[in-house]
Amino acid sequence: MKGKQTGTFFELGCYSLYPGKVMTSGEGGVIVTNNKKLYDKLQMIRNHGMVKGYDSKIFGLNLRLPEINAAIAKIQIKKLPKFIQSRRRNAKLLSELLSDTKIKIPFEGKNEKFNWSLYTIATKNRDSILKKLNSKGIGAAVYYPTPVHKIPIYKIKSKLANTDWASKHVLSLPVHPKVPVKNIEYIAKSVRDLVNE
Template sequence: MTDARIAAVVVELGEEEREAALGVLTSGKLVQGEQVAAFESEFSEALVAGAECIAVNSGTSALHLGLIAAGIGPGDEVIVPSFTFAASANSVVMAGATPVFADIDPASFGLDPVSVEKAITPRTRAVMPVHLYGHPADMTALNTVAENHGLVVVEDACQSHGALLDGRPVGSLGDVAAFSFYATKNMTTGEGGMVVCRDPEVARRVRLLRNQGMERRYENEVAGLNNRMTEVAAAIGRIQLTRLPAWNARRREIAAAYDAGLTTVVAPPVAEGVEPVYHQYTVRSSERDRLLEVLAAANIDAAVYYPTPTHRLPSYGDPVLLPETDRAAAEVLSLPIRPGLTDAEVDRVIATCNSLGGSRG
């Protein structure tokens, strides 16, 4: 008899989310109303130390509007990691600027400050650290580089809801930040995003840009977009936000079990002062492809995030040399870590990985 499948992703939606969505549908008020305003306020207080928040329709929109509102546009360069989802670089292109790829620090999978420094040119206007897999980038060093060169810091926090660096939440560590509420994230609204702004004027520009350039109806101040969040999405997000602390705690429990039990792979690094939220539990293995086959044969979902670095995608084709990025892309593998996993399923993942034999590496 084949063991039951261990899924990597199961969208956690319960009766409260369904009731919240139905309440909005019953009200007939579907766009940019009380639910969105309440979600913005509650997200601000819960996750970003009271910073101003603007809800939008996706994490990519949050990055895009954040860049434009911060003054980034044609002729500008933004330094980004290549080892992440393409949306980070895509948002720079959509803002009219040019992404410049820098390498990662293998201790965090985040941007390497030394590589960032080397990538700066007279056209560089911003740097976009990505808090990959739920682990904060080295914001202390990256903010120092940015300050020394007069750069805007745009945090891509799309995978890191609730992660902390030296007790401070991601999303509050730069000038602008973006979160995603896509279905696979630590909390979801189905689709959705949040822009977090330090400067009230930047926040005002984001509000204009998400709503066709208007704060007041038919008084279009700038050429804007339709990037609003729906009331249904916000209502779901408000419930999910209350569940997030327990879900993140369970992800940390699972990560601790993996750390203690896995013997044939390199566990994900955790930098000093970091409290990660394990959007992914990403190991490294010199036998990654064989391990994928072993897990698949045992009916366990696993995935590679990301098999092709952004700078090597057909949409970019940048010849820049990023050795740590290329090495990570060849070695990483993410194991199931959703909060609904049982202890028995966690044990089964560990045993299956360890069946590969050998030692960590």
């Protein structure tokens, strides 16, 4: 939605602070809301359903972020704009270097601005290319090689053709802030060489 930040489309927004994300606290996550009723309920849920003391009012869990993780997040959030700027730079360069290949590369649509948490491409022979990239020291990865709807615990009989196709063709290339320009160039050259074999 034009002019809206991720996590602000509805009454609740959720962010993961897992180590591989755009920003981390080592582990954990954040929920944002501007709804006071939801905020109060979430405060109870994260603390065993308690309001104060040991008086549980609703079902809750132990979901409090430890102090050390919160301290890390507090510093990391100050660095977030630079993290995103670096990811955007790396993604832009990678797109430029791969734009004339047969690879399907990600792109921002009108009124979209990605944080480039992942830079995911689609290609034939994905598994072979992934293995060769990894053997060259490139941290390419496949997220969700088994689509969620095919995980036995969910028992979903839906046919999701696009999801099934993606699970066999996509892989993600590193664009995080610690990847220098020379490495982005090396990644692009390696991908180009492999898809042109």
